[in-house]
Amino acid sequence: MSETLFYQRYAKRACVICGSEASILLFRQTFSEMSSGSLLKGYDVVVCASCGFGFADHIPDQANFDAHYRDMSKYEYQDQGGQETEYDLIRFQAMSEAISPFLPSSNAHLLDIGCATGRLLASFKEKGYNNVIGLDPSPVCARAAQRLYGIRVLTGSLSNITEVMAAELPLDCVILSGVLEHIRDVEQALLRIRGLLAEGGLLFIEVPDATDFARWPDAPFQQFSTEHINFFSAISLKNLMTHYGFFQMLSQQFPRNQTVSTVMPVVVAIFRKEKKWRSFIPERDNETQRGLLDYIRESQAVDDRIHQAINALAENGQSIIVWGVGTHTLRLLATSRLPEANIRAFVDSNPHYQGLQLNGLPIIAPADLQHRTEAILISSRAFQIAIERQIREELGLANEIIKLYDDQV
Numbered sequence: 001m002s003e004t005l006f007y008q009r010y011a012k013r014a015c016v017i018c019g020s021e022a023s024i025l026l027f028r029q030t031f032s033e034m035s036s037g038s039l040l041k042g043y044d045v046v047v048c049a050s051c052g053f054g055f056a057d058h059i060p061d062q063a064n065f066d067a068h069y070r071d072m073s074k075y076e077y078q079d080q081g082g083q084e085t086e087y088d089l090i091r092f093q094a095m096s097e098a099i100s101p102f103l104p105s106s107n108a109h110l111l112d113i114g115c116a117t118g119r120l121l122a123s124f125k126e127k128g129y130n131n132v133i134g135l136d137p138s139p140v141c142a143r144a145a146q147r148l149y150g151i152r153v154l155t156g157s158l159s160n161i162t163e164v165m166a167a168e169l170p171l172d173c174v175i176l177s178g179v180l181e182h183i184r185d186v187e188q189a190l191l192r193i194r195g196l197l198a199e200g201g202l203l204f205i206e207v208p209d210a211t212d213f214a215r216w217p218d219a220p221f222q223q224f225s226t227e228h229i230n231f232f233s234a235i236s237l238k239n240l241m242t243h244y245g246f247f248q249m250l251s252q253q254f255p256r257n258q259t260v261s262t263v264m265p266v267v268v269a270i271f272r273k274e275k276k277w278r279s280f281i282p283e284r285d286n287e288t289q290r291g292l293l294d295y296i297r298e299s300q301a302v303d304d305r306i307h308q309a310i311n312a313l314a315e316n317g318q319s320i321i322v323w324g325v326g327t328h329t330l331r332l333l334a335t336s337r338l339p340e341a342n343i344r345a346f347v348d349s350n351p352h353y354q355g356l357q358l359n360g361l362p363i364i365a366p367a368d369l370q371h372r373t374e375a376i377l378i379s380s381r382a383f384q385i386a387i388e389r390q391i392r393e394e395l396g397l398a399n400e401i402i403k404l405y406d407d408q409v
Protein backbone atom coordinates (compact mmCIF):
# COMPACT_ATOMS: atom_id res chain seq x y z
CA MET A 1 0.00 0.00 0.00
CA SER A 2 1.30 3.44 -0.81
CA GLU A 3 2.33 5.47 2.20
CA THR A 4 -0.10 8.23 1.42
CA LEU A 5 -3.13 6.04 0.76
CA PHE A 6 -4.69 6.53 4.19
CA TYR A 7 -5.30 10.20 3.45
CA GLN A 8 -7.57 9.21 0.62
CA ARG A 9 -9.97 7.47 2.98
CA TYR A 10 -11.34 10.85 3.87
CA ALA A 11 -12.99 13.25 1.49
CA LYS A 12 -11.47 16.53 0.45
CA ARG A 13 -12.70 19.49 2.50
CA ALA A 14 -13.99 22.41 0.49
CA CYS A 15 -12.99 25.84 1.81
CA VAL A 16 -15.55 26.77 4.44
CA ILE A 17 -15.26 30.47 3.57
CA CYS A 18 -15.45 30.57 -0.23
CA GLY A 19 -16.41 26.99 -1.17
CA SER A 20 -13.39 26.47 -3.42
CA GLU A 21 -11.98 22.94 -3.67
CA ALA A 22 -8.67 24.16 -5.08
CA SER A 23 -5.96 24.19 -2.44
CA ILE A 24 -2.19 24.51 -2.12
CA LEU A 25 -0.42 21.74 -0.16
CA LEU A 26 2.09 23.16 2.35
CA PHE A 27 2.95 20.18 4.55
CA ARG A 28 2.02 16.56 5.15
CA GLN A 29 1.68 15.67 8.84
CA THR A 30 1.87 12.03 10.04
CA PHE A 31 1.16 10.36 13.38
CA SER A 32 1.64 6.89 14.83
CA GLU A 33 -1.43 5.03 16.03
CA MET A 34 -2.53 3.82 19.46
CA SER A 35 -3.92 0.37 20.24
CA SER A 36 -7.40 1.83 20.73
CA GLY A 37 -7.28 3.35 17.25
CA SER A 38 -6.30 6.97 16.89
CA LEU A 39 -8.30 10.00 15.90
CA LEU A 40 -6.23 10.41 12.75
CA LYS A 41 -3.01 9.17 11.18
CA GLY A 42 -2.09 12.42 9.57
CA TYR A 43 -3.37 15.15 7.33
CA ASP A 44 -2.44 17.64 4.65
CA VAL A 45 -1.87 21.23 5.76
CA VAL A 46 -3.29 23.34 2.93
CA VAL A 47 -4.41 26.87 2.13
CA CYS A 48 -7.38 27.63 -0.08
CA ALA A 49 -6.10 28.64 -3.52
CA SER A 50 -8.87 31.17 -3.81
CA CYS A 51 -9.19 33.02 -0.46
CA GLY A 52 -6.09 31.83 1.44
CA PHE A 53 -7.77 30.16 4.45
CA GLY A 54 -5.56 27.49 6.07
CA PHE A 55 -6.85 24.09 7.21
CA ALA A 56 -6.14 20.37 7.64
CA ASP A 57 -7.40 18.40 4.66
CA HIS A 58 -8.44 14.74 4.29
CA ILE A 59 -9.53 14.28 7.91
CA PRO A 60 -12.23 12.09 9.49
CA ASP A 61 -15.88 13.05 9.96
CA GLN A 62 -17.08 15.32 12.76
CA ALA A 63 -18.52 12.25 14.55
CA ASN A 64 -14.98 10.87 15.03
CA PHE A 65 -13.85 14.14 16.60
CA ASP A 66 -16.95 14.25 18.84
CA ALA A 67 -16.21 10.75 20.16
CA HIS A 68 -12.58 11.70 20.78
CA TYR A 69 -13.44 14.77 22.85
CA ARG A 70 -16.11 12.90 24.80
CA ASP A 71 -13.92 9.89 25.67
CA MET A 72 -10.38 11.22 25.76
CA SER A 73 -10.77 14.67 27.32
CA LYS A 74 -7.49 16.09 28.54
CA TYR A 75 -9.32 19.15 29.82
CA GLU A 76 -10.51 17.57 33.02
CA TYR A 77 -7.32 18.58 34.83
CA GLN A 78 -7.45 15.50 37.04
CA ASP A 79 -3.95 16.12 38.26
CA GLN A 80 -5.09 19.35 39.83
CA GLY A 81 -8.50 18.16 41.02
CA GLY A 82 -10.17 20.14 38.25
CA GLN A 83 -8.35 23.41 39.00
CA GLU A 84 -6.84 25.41 36.15
CA THR A 85 -3.31 26.72 36.05
CA GLU A 86 -2.34 30.23 37.15
CA TYR A 87 -1.86 31.17 33.50
CA ASP A 88 -5.45 30.18 32.70
CA LEU A 89 -6.72 32.26 35.59
CA ILE A 90 -4.99 35.38 34.23
CA ARG A 91 -6.21 34.64 30.71
CA PHE A 92 -9.83 34.10 31.79
CA GLN A 93 -9.77 37.30 33.83
CA ALA A 94 -8.53 39.21 30.75
CA MET A 95 -11.21 37.63 28.56
CA SER A 96 -14.08 38.50 30.87
CA GLU A 97 -12.77 42.07 31.04
CA ALA A 98 -12.62 42.25 27.23
CA ILE A 99 -16.17 40.94 26.75
CA SER A 100 -17.99 42.73 29.61
CA PRO A 101 -18.14 46.24 28.03
CA PHE A 102 -20.01 44.80 25.02
CA LEU A 103 -22.71 43.06 27.06
CA PRO A 104 -26.09 44.82 27.38
CA SER A 105 -26.45 44.28 31.15
CA SER A 106 -25.47 42.00 34.01
CA ASN A 107 -28.64 40.03 33.24
CA ALA A 108 -27.19 38.97 29.88
CA HIS A 109 -27.44 35.25 29.14
CA LEU A 110 -23.97 33.84 28.44
CA LEU A 111 -22.91 30.46 27.11
CA ASP A 112 -19.29 29.22 27.07
CA ILE A 113 -18.93 26.40 24.54
CA GLY A 114 -16.18 23.95 25.44
CA CYS A 115 -16.03 25.47 28.93
CA ALA A 116 -13.95 22.66 30.51
CA THR A 117 -14.31 23.08 34.28
CA GLY A 118 -16.05 26.48 34.03
CA ARG A 119 -13.37 28.88 35.25
CA LEU A 120 -14.06 31.55 32.60
CA LEU A 121 -17.75 31.57 33.54
CA ALA A 122 -16.76 31.81 37.18
CA SER A 123 -14.89 35.03 36.45
CA PHE A 124 -18.09 36.45 34.87
CA LYS A 125 -20.04 35.34 37.91
CA GLU A 126 -17.58 37.19 40.13
CA LYS A 127 -18.35 40.32 38.06
CA GLY A 128 -22.08 40.00 38.81
CA TYR A 129 -23.26 38.02 35.78
CA ASN A 130 -25.56 35.30 37.08
CA ASN A 131 -27.13 33.95 33.89
CA VAL A 132 -24.12 31.95 32.81
CA ILE A 133 -24.12 28.39 31.52
CA GLY A 134 -21.50 26.10 30.02
CA LEU A 135 -21.42 23.29 27.49
CA ASP A 136 -18.73 20.61 27.41
CA PRO A 137 -18.49 17.11 25.90
CA SER A 138 -16.96 15.68 29.09
CA PRO A 139 -19.37 14.86 31.94
CA VAL A 140 -16.39 14.97 34.33
CA CYS A 141 -15.91 18.64 33.43
CA ALA A 142 -19.59 19.36 34.06
CA ARG A 143 -19.43 17.86 37.55
CA ALA A 144 -16.19 19.73 38.33
CA ALA A 145 -17.73 23.08 37.28
CA GLN A 146 -20.68 22.52 39.60
CA ARG A 147 -18.46 21.43 42.46
CA LEU A 148 -15.81 24.15 42.08
CA TYR A 149 -17.86 27.21 41.11
CA GLY A 150 -21.55 26.31 41.30
CA ILE A 151 -21.75 26.74 37.52
CA ARG A 152 -24.28 24.74 35.53
CA VAL A 153 -22.65 22.90 32.62
CA LEU A 154 -24.63 20.84 30.13
CA THR A 155 -23.00 17.83 28.51
CA GLY A 156 -22.94 18.13 24.75
CA SER A 157 -21.03 19.40 21.75
CA LEU A 158 -21.57 21.64 18.75
CA SER A 159 -23.10 18.62 17.00
CA ASN A 160 -26.12 18.43 19.34
CA ILE A 161 -26.05 21.94 20.77
CA THR A 162 -29.42 22.94 19.29
CA GLU A 163 -31.24 20.19 21.20
CA VAL A 164 -29.19 20.49 24.39
CA MET A 165 -29.67 24.27 24.64
CA ALA A 166 -33.33 24.38 23.51
CA ALA A 167 -34.69 25.38 26.94
CA GLU A 168 -32.08 28.14 27.48
CA LEU A 169 -32.70 30.40 24.48
CA PRO A 170 -32.17 33.03 23.25
CA LEU A 171 -28.64 33.87 24.32
CA ASP A 172 -27.03 37.32 24.45
CA CYS A 173 -23.45 36.10 24.16
CA VAL A 174 -21.71 32.91 23.09
CA ILE A 175 -18.04 32.34 23.87
CA LEU A 176 -15.89 30.15 21.64
CA SER A 177 -12.44 30.18 23.17
CA GLY A 178 -10.03 27.62 21.79
CA VAL A 179 -12.84 25.78 20.02
CA LEU A 180 -13.15 26.81 16.37
CA GLU A 181 -9.68 25.49 15.47
CA HIS A 182 -10.91 22.01 16.56
CA ILE A 183 -14.09 21.89 14.46
CA ARG A 184 -14.35 19.89 11.26
CA ASP A 185 -17.90 20.90 10.28
CA VAL A 186 -17.44 24.64 10.72
CA GLU A 187 -20.46 25.55 8.59
CA GLN A 188 -22.98 23.51 10.61
CA ALA A 189 -21.40 24.69 13.87
CA LEU A 190 -21.74 28.38 12.98
CA LEU A 191 -25.29 27.97 11.69
CA ARG A 192 -26.27 26.30 14.96
CA ILE A 193 -24.59 29.01 17.03
CA ARG A 194 -26.40 31.68 14.99
CA GLY A 195 -29.63 29.92 15.88
CA LEU A 196 -28.89 30.20 19.62
CA LEU A 197 -28.25 33.93 19.61
CA ALA A 198 -30.75 36.73 20.03
CA GLU A 199 -30.86 39.34 17.26
CA GLY A 200 -27.78 41.51 17.83
CA GLY A 201 -26.31 38.81 20.10
CA LEU A 202 -22.54 38.62 20.47
CA LEU A 203 -20.07 35.92 19.59
CA PHE A 204 -16.64 36.09 21.22
CA ILE A 205 -13.96 34.03 19.47
CA GLU A 206 -10.40 33.22 20.44
CA VAL A 207 -8.31 31.07 18.09
CA PRO A 208 -4.57 30.43 17.62
CA ASP A 209 -3.02 32.95 15.21
CA ALA A 210 -1.50 30.86 12.41
CA THR A 211 0.35 33.89 11.00
CA ASP A 212 2.46 34.04 14.17
CA PHE A 213 3.26 30.36 14.86
CA ALA A 214 6.86 30.80 13.68
CA ARG A 215 7.64 33.31 16.39
CA TRP A 216 6.39 31.03 19.11
CA PRO A 217 8.90 28.43 20.32
CA ASP A 218 7.17 25.08 20.56
CA ALA A 219 8.14 21.61 19.42
CA PRO A 220 8.47 21.25 15.63
CA PHE A 221 5.11 21.00 13.81
CA GLN A 222 3.33 20.84 17.18
CA GLN A 223 0.74 23.34 15.94
CA PHE A 224 -0.32 20.73 13.38
CA SER A 225 -1.64 18.58 16.20
CA THR A 226 -4.18 15.79 16.15
CA GLU A 227 -6.78 18.26 17.44
CA HIS A 228 -6.05 21.54 15.63
CA ILE A 229 -7.51 21.33 12.13
CA ASN A 230 -8.24 24.97 11.17
CA PHE A 231 -5.45 27.56 10.96
CA PHE A 232 -6.87 31.07 11.31
CA SER A 233 -5.54 34.54 10.72
CA ALA A 234 -7.34 37.75 11.73
CA ILE A 235 -8.34 38.14 8.05
CA SER A 236 -9.69 34.62 7.54
CA LEU A 237 -11.62 34.74 10.83
CA LYS A 238 -13.31 37.96 9.73
CA ASN A 239 -14.00 36.47 6.28
CA LEU A 240 -15.53 33.37 7.83
CA MET A 241 -17.79 35.21 10.24
CA THR A 242 -18.91 37.77 7.66
CA HIS A 243 -19.86 34.87 5.41
CA TYR A 244 -22.12 33.50 8.16
CA GLY A 245 -23.90 36.79 8.84
CA PHE A 246 -21.84 38.36 11.61
CA PHE A 247 -20.40 41.88 11.87
CA GLN A 248 -16.92 42.29 13.37
CA MET A 249 -16.87 44.73 16.30
CA LEU A 250 -13.36 44.10 17.59
CA SER A 251 -10.29 42.16 16.43
CA GLN A 252 -6.93 41.91 18.16
CA GLN A 253 -3.83 39.81 17.78
CA PHE A 254 -1.89 38.73 20.86
CA PRO A 255 0.95 38.86 21.67
CA ARG A 256 1.63 41.02 18.61
CA ASN A 257 -0.30 43.90 20.15
CA GLN A 258 0.02 42.62 23.63
CA THR A 259 -2.34 43.73 26.35
CA VAL A 260 -2.92 40.35 27.95
CA SER A 261 -0.51 37.66 28.95
CA THR A 262 -0.58 34.68 26.60
CA VAL A 263 1.54 31.58 26.04
CA MET A 264 0.62 31.30 22.39
CA PRO A 265 -0.28 33.73 19.61
CA VAL A 266 -4.03 34.19 19.34
CA VAL A 267 -6.62 36.20 17.44
CA VAL A 268 -9.35 37.55 19.70
CA ALA A 269 -12.47 38.98 18.05
CA ILE A 270 -16.04 39.94 18.90
CA PHE A 271 -18.83 39.64 16.33
CA ARG A 272 -22.48 40.72 16.35
CA LYS A 273 -25.23 38.64 14.77
CA GLU A 274 -26.68 40.62 11.87
CA LYS A 275 -30.32 40.48 10.91
CA LYS A 276 -29.57 40.41 7.21
CA TRP A 277 -26.99 38.26 5.47
CA ARG A 278 -25.01 40.30 3.02
CA SER A 279 -23.40 38.88 -0.06
CA PHE A 280 -19.70 39.51 0.24
CA ILE A 281 -16.38 38.78 -1.42
CA PRO A 282 -13.72 37.51 1.00
CA GLU A 283 -10.64 39.64 1.45
CA ARG A 284 -7.69 37.70 0.00
CA ASP A 285 -5.57 36.36 2.90
CA ASN A 286 -1.90 36.09 1.96
CA GLU A 287 -0.66 36.15 5.55
CA THR A 288 -1.68 32.61 6.45
CA GLN A 289 0.36 30.94 3.70
CA ARG A 290 3.39 33.10 4.49
CA GLY A 291 3.05 32.45 8.24
CA LEU A 292 2.60 28.70 7.84
CA LEU A 293 5.56 28.41 5.46
CA ASP A 294 7.77 30.34 7.93
CA TYR A 295 6.60 28.01 10.67
CA ILE A 296 7.26 24.88 8.59
CA ARG A 297 10.79 26.08 7.80
CA GLU A 298 11.57 26.85 11.45
CA SER A 299 10.06 23.53 12.57
CA GLN A 300 12.21 21.63 10.07
CA ALA A 301 15.40 23.14 11.49
CA VAL A 302 14.46 22.19 15.08
CA ASP A 303 13.32 18.76 13.93
CA ASP A 304 16.73 18.09 12.38
CA ARG A 305 18.37 18.92 15.72
CA ILE A 306 16.20 16.63 17.86
CA HIS A 307 16.62 13.79 15.37
CA GLN A 308 20.32 13.71 16.29
CA ALA A 309 19.44 12.88 19.90
CA ILE A 310 16.87 10.31 18.81
CA ASN A 311 19.31 8.67 16.39
CA ALA A 312 21.76 8.26 19.26
CA LEU A 313 19.07 6.48 21.32
CA ALA A 314 18.24 4.25 18.35
CA GLU A 315 21.89 3.26 18.07
CA ASN A 316 23.02 2.90 21.71
CA GLY A 317 20.25 0.50 22.81
CA GLN A 318 19.76 2.24 26.17
CA SER A 319 16.50 1.22 27.91
CA ILE A 320 14.12 4.17 28.07
CA ILE A 321 10.62 5.12 29.08
CA VAL A 322 8.98 7.81 26.95
CA TRP A 323 6.96 10.43 28.84
CA GLY A 324 3.95 11.66 26.84
CA VAL A 325 1.76 10.00 24.20
CA GLY A 326 0.31 13.14 22.59
CA THR A 327 0.97 14.75 19.24
CA HIS A 328 4.69 15.13 19.95
CA THR A 329 5.32 11.41 20.50
CA LEU A 330 2.87 10.18 17.84
CA ARG A 331 4.66 12.33 15.28
CA LEU A 332 8.15 11.22 16.32
CA LEU A 333 7.13 7.55 16.19
CA ALA A 334 5.92 8.07 12.62
CA THR A 335 8.70 10.31 11.33
CA SER A 336 11.92 9.60 13.28
CA ARG A 337 13.98 6.59 14.41
CA LEU A 338 12.32 6.66 17.85
CA PRO A 339 10.65 3.24 17.26
CA GLU A 340 14.17 1.74 16.92
CA ALA A 341 15.08 2.89 20.43
CA ASN A 342 14.88 0.38 23.29
CA ILE A 343 11.55 1.71 24.63
CA ARG A 344 10.17 -0.31 27.56
CA ALA A 345 6.99 1.68 28.22
CA PHE A 346 5.22 4.98 27.68
CA VAL A 347 3.89 7.13 30.51
CA ASP A 348 1.14 9.75 30.41
CA SER A 349 -0.75 11.74 33.04
CA ASN A 350 -4.07 11.47 31.18
CA PRO A 351 -5.90 8.45 32.70
CA HIS A 352 -7.79 7.95 29.43
CA TYR A 353 -4.55 6.74 27.85
CA GLN A 354 -3.31 4.59 30.72
CA GLY A 355 -3.77 0.87 30.05
CA LEU A 356 -3.75 1.37 26.28
CA GLN A 357 -0.79 0.39 24.12
CA LEU A 358 1.39 2.37 21.77
CA ASN A 359 3.79 0.67 19.38
CA GLY A 360 2.96 -2.61 21.16
CA LEU A 361 4.10 -1.22 24.52
CA PRO A 362 2.04 -0.37 27.61
CA ILE A 363 1.05 3.18 28.54
CA ILE A 364 1.46 3.50 32.30
CA ALA A 365 0.65 6.15 34.90
CA PRO A 366 3.34 8.41 36.45
CA ALA A 367 2.78 6.62 39.79
CA ASP A 368 3.80 3.34 38.11
CA LEU A 369 7.32 4.71 37.62
CA GLN A 370 8.34 3.87 41.19
CA HIS A 371 11.00 1.12 41.15
CA ARG A 372 11.58 1.56 37.41
CA THR A 373 15.23 2.15 36.62
CA GLU A 374 15.12 3.11 32.95
CA ALA A 375 16.05 6.59 31.75
CA ILE A 376 13.02 8.80 31.05
CA LEU A 377 12.81 10.61 27.72
CA ILE A 378 10.64 13.71 28.07
CA SER A 379 8.72 13.94 24.78
CA SER A 380 7.47 17.52 25.01
CA ARG A 381 8.85 21.00 24.61
CA ALA A 382 6.13 23.14 26.16
CA PHE A 383 5.90 20.98 29.29
CA GLN A 384 9.52 19.85 29.51
CA ILE A 385 10.30 21.86 32.64
CA ALA A 386 7.01 20.95 34.33
CA ILE A 387 7.48 17.24 33.61
CA GLU A 388 11.05 17.29 34.91
CA ARG A 389 9.80 18.95 38.08
CA GLN A 390 7.06 16.35 38.40
CA ILE A 391 9.60 13.52 38.03
CA ARG A 392 12.06 14.96 40.55
CA GLU A 393 9.88 16.76 43.08
CA GLU A 394 6.41 15.16 43.05
CA LEU A 395 7.44 11.59 42.24
CA GLY A 396 10.86 11.88 43.92
CA LEU A 397 12.54 9.80 41.20
CA ALA A 398 16.29 9.80 40.54
CA ASN A 399 16.10 8.18 37.07
CA GLU A 400 18.27 9.67 34.33
CA ILE A 401 16.24 12.26 32.37
CA ILE A 402 16.78 12.73 28.64
CA LYS A 403 15.58 16.04 27.20
CA LEU A 404 15.24 16.97 23.55
CA TYR A 405 15.23 20.74 24.02
CA ASP A 406 17.14 23.40 25.93
CA ASP A 407 15.21 24.60 28.94
CA GLN A 408 13.63 27.95 28.10
CA VAL A 409 13.82 30.75 30.56
Ligand SMILES: [Zn+2]
Nearest residue numbers: 015018048051
Ligand atom coordinates in the same frame (compact mmCIF):
# COMPACT_ATOMS: atom_id res chain seq x y z
ZN1 LIG B 1 -11.44 29.85 0.29
